[in-house]
Amino acid sequence: MSTATVAPVKPKEKKEGLLSKKNRRTLFDPLDDNNPITVQVLGVCSALAVTIQVKPAIIMALGLTLVSAFSSLIIALIRDSIPGRIRMIVQLIIVALLVTLVDQVLKAFMYDVSKQLSVFVGLIITNCIVMGRLEAFAMAQKPWPSFLDGIGNGLGYGIILITVAVVREFWGAGKILGFQIVPQWAYDHGYVNNGLMALPPAALFTIGMYIWWQRSRKPKLVNVS
Amino acid sequence: MKILRNLIDKIKPNFVKGGKLEKWYPAFEAMETFLFSPGEVTTNKVHVRDAVDLKRTMITVVIAMIPTLLFGIWNVGYQHYLAYGMEMTHMDYFLFGLQKVVPIIVVSYSVGLGVEFIFAVVKGHAVSEGYLVTGLLIPLVLPVTIPLWMVALAAIFCTLMGKEIFGGTGMNFMNPALLARAFLFFAFPAFMSGDIWTDLSPESGQVILDAYSGATNLVAYDVNYQHIQSVSDMFFGFEQGSIGETSVLACLIGAFILVITGIGSWKIMVSVFAGAALMGLFFNGIAPVDDPTNYMHTPFYYHWLMGGFAFGAVYMATDPVTAAHTEKGKWVYGLLIGGLIVIIRAFNPAYPEAVMMVILLMNVHAPLIDHIVVQNHIKKRLRRAAQ
Numbered sequence: 001m002s003t004a005t006v007a008p009v010k011p012k013e014k015k016e017g018l019l020s021k022k023n024r025r026t027l028f029d030p031l032d033d034n035n036p037i038t039v040q041v042l043g044v045c046s047a048l049a050v051t052i053q054v055k056p057a058i059i060m061a062l063g064l065t066l067v068s069a070f071s072s073l074i075i076a077l078i079r080d081s082i083p084g085r086i087r088m089i090v091q092l093i094i095v096a097l098l099v100t101l102v103d104q105v106l107k108a109f110m111y112d113v114s115k116q117l118s119v120f121v122g123l124i125i126t127n128c129i130v131m132g133r134l135e136a137f138a139m140a141q142k143p144w145p146s147f148l149d150g151i152g153n154g155l156g157y158g159i160i161l162i163t164v165a166v167v168r169e170f171w172g173a174g175k176i177l178g179f180q181i182v183p184q185w186a187y188d189h190g191y192v193n194n195g196l197m198a199l200p201p202a203a204l205f206t207i208g209m210y211i212w213w214q215r216s217r218k219p220k221l222v223n224v225s
Numbered sequence: 226m227k228i229l230r231n232l233i234d235k236i237k238p239n240f241v242k243g244g245k246l247e248k249w250y251p252a253f254e255a256m257e258t259f260l261f262s263p264g265e266v267t268t269n270k271v272h273v274r275d276a277v278d279l280k281r282t283m284i285t286v287v288i289a290m291i292p293t294l295l296f297g298i299w300n301v302g303y304q305h306y307l308a309y310g311m312e313m314t315h316m317d318y319f320l321f322g323l324q325k326v327v328p329i330i331v332v333s334y335s336v337g338l339g340v341e342f343i344f345a346v347v348k349g350h351a352v353s354e355g356y357l358v359t360g361l362l363i364p365l366v367l368p369v370t371i372p373l374w375m376v377a378l379a380a381i382f383c384t385l386m387g388k389e390i391f392g393g394t395g396m397n398f399m400n401p402a403l404l405a406r407a408f409l410f411f412a413f414p415a416f417m418s419g420d421i422w423t424d425l426s427p428e429s430g431q432v433i434l435d436a437y438s439g440a441t442n443l444v445a446y447d448v449n450y451q452h453i454q455s456v457s458d459m460f461f462g463f464e465q466g467s468i469g470e471t472s473v474l475a476c477l478i479g480a481f482i483l484v485i486t487g488i489g490s491w492k493i494m495v496s497v498f499a500g501a502a503l504m505g506l507f508f509n510g511i512a513p514v515d516d517p518t519n520y521m522h523t524p525f526y527y528h529w530l531m532g533g534f535a536f537g538a539v540y541m542a543t544d545p546v547t548a549a550h551t552e553k554g555k556w557v558y559g560l561l562i563g564g565l566i567v568i569i570r571a572f573n574p575a576y577p578e579a580v581m582m583v584i585l586l587m588n589v590h591a592p593l594i595d596h597i598v599v600q601n602h603i604k605k606r607l608r609r610a611a612q
Contacts, residue, residue: 190372196412205386212390 018144027148030156032218037160038211039221042128046120047161048203054177056116057165058158059106063121065154067098068130072138072150079139091134092125099125129153164206172197233257251345255352279394282488283354289482289489290361290540292475297468298322301369304423304465309431325369325424326468332373334360337380344389355394355401359383362402362540365469366533366581367409370421375413379405399588400544403581410581422465441465443532443570443577449518450527459530470533480539489543492555497538500563501528508571520571528567537580538562547588551598558594562587 017023036042043064050060071094075082082090103121106114114121124130133153138146169175171194174182182191196202215222239246240253302318302325337360338352345352363380387401388394410417420439442453442464454464462472469475483489505525512521528534542548542562549558562583569579576582 190374192375192413192416194412195414196408199411201411208386208390 023145023148026145027152030149030152031159032156032214033221035156035160035214036129036132036153037157037207038214040129040132042132043157044207046123046127047157047164047207048200050117050120051161051165051168051203051206052172052198053116053169054162054165056113057161059110059113060117060120061154061158061161063102063106064124064127064129064157065151066102067095067124068133068154069147069150071095071098071130072133072146073143075134075138076141076143076146082139087139091131095125095130095134129157160207160210163210164203167206168197168202172202248349249346251349251351252342255342255345280354283357285486285488286358286483286540287361289479290358290365290469292478293365293469293472293536293540294326294361296462296472296475297365297470298326300462300471301325301424301468303463305425308423308425308433308437309428310434311428311431321424322369326364328373329364329367329369329371329376329468330361332376333363333380336377337363337384340381340384340389344384344393350393353394355388356384359401359405363405365536365540366402366406366467368417368421368466369424369468371409371416375409375416378412379409382408395546397546398592399585400541400547403541403585403588406581407585422467439465441532441577446523446527446531446570447520447577450520450523451518453527453531456526456530459527467533467536470536473530473535476535476539483539483543488545489539490545490548490555492552493543493548493559494538496556496559497542497563498529500560500565501525501534501567502563503560504564504567508567525567528570531570532578533580534566537566537584541580541584542587544588547591549591549594549598551595554591554594554598557598558587558591561590 030036034040037044037047046060050056071091074094075091078090099122102124103114106117106121133149137149141149166176169177170181174180174187174193182193237253237257238244240250241247242250246253299315299319299322302313302321305321306313306318334356337356341352341356344350360380363376363383367376367379383401383405387399387404388397391397406417422439422441423437425433442459445453453459458464460473462475464471480489480494484491484494502525505523505528508521508523509525513519538559542559549555565583565586566579569583570577573579
């Protein structure tokens, strides 16, 4: 939350382009410099739970991106008419609506993935990224930048999720996206899949390694979160 | 010696600032101080420089581990020939063990030190000697049948995640060697529990005895504590287990060396044993009377002798980096380790050995214990000042 990009609203003279420099930053900053998981430290819980395999991680990232983008858009549209004291309830209702939509679509068209993700789709509603971005960004910004911010943060979350899932599925099952990567002869010569990688702690220290790598690449991020 | 010194002096200009191989100075420095004691003197204001630096400390711990290592090597051979019912000389036992244990040690050292060297060169800090201890502890806490590539993986993991990610030797909050073992335990459970404690490589013309059982005493203990091996067997270490953990006697010799040299804290060792004794006596008190073979009836000193208790208490819990630092805190830390080990052994039959996890758990809590001790002290002083 500490680095949330709450830019002071200032009167603008001329209309901004759809992908102006500022908007591009809103969209791309969360991918790395302001990543929701590794820098803002939001939404870590689901990153631990749904990253055993790559496929559910991708679905989860897409679901969260949709929810976060459209809830930001809707909240930004009605931000001036939300009474300050009940804004959380209003946000929750909108997020809940979108989460239910995603959940139902998954159940209808991708039943086994939906089974695998189990409660975690429903729990997008409690995902700190969605609420955090609504509070920090969409409540004070115009609809279009808010929409971009929602997409950016969803994708930033997705990058971490998929990176972690690739590491965990490769070491834990020798596969990526269900395709066998580690050849059979390796197993014949005594290679064994790493059982630790199937457990949630593995996601924790994989994210830790990612943060380590990210911080040593960009010293300005050290001690930011 | 003279030739070596001359050689080092000759190549040194390449490594110092401005030289061709400046980047490799940490690696050079490590080799130089490994061969010769450093000749630097303090250049600033006067202060006392003790002869015991990090390198000497670590070497002392390595020396203290030698009894367990030697006994472990012998026991590997002994258990192997015991399973086949063959009578051999002590030399045969020892040679068989040597052949099985030395590769594990070599892999552990070379891989771990390799990672340390890479980090030293990349980050430009000196190679630290901490790995000399960790690299020997890892083989001692593993079963002899562990595949070598797993040892290598564990060494990489514990150096990266146990130390380097936090900033190197002295910055870690968990014991790296135990972390390596915990990593293997969860990553490859089939190679870390079950019938893997004795090396059963085939002997020509011999078959494994029917009486052979791969279970350690801790497994037997959960079924009927009276069926475990005799006290003297467990004390001297004629039992199955990880390479270095079986002999309590060897651990005590190591403890003696550590305490005499002042490197290991006797307070932690004593309080770990005391904690287990108190908790063991407590369980004896509440044990069901109508079930005389229940594990709660186990005499408390069995807990001292079974599994890796002594090894953990002497070599692992006393790690000065990860243990509690305050003197009172050391007592609390040790008592909690001893007590928790007995609780988990008694109430978790699915997980017979608790020493590893309990020490890691208390490593994590050691700063909290220190904090409470310090805060209490501050409060006490404030009260006294207010009077």
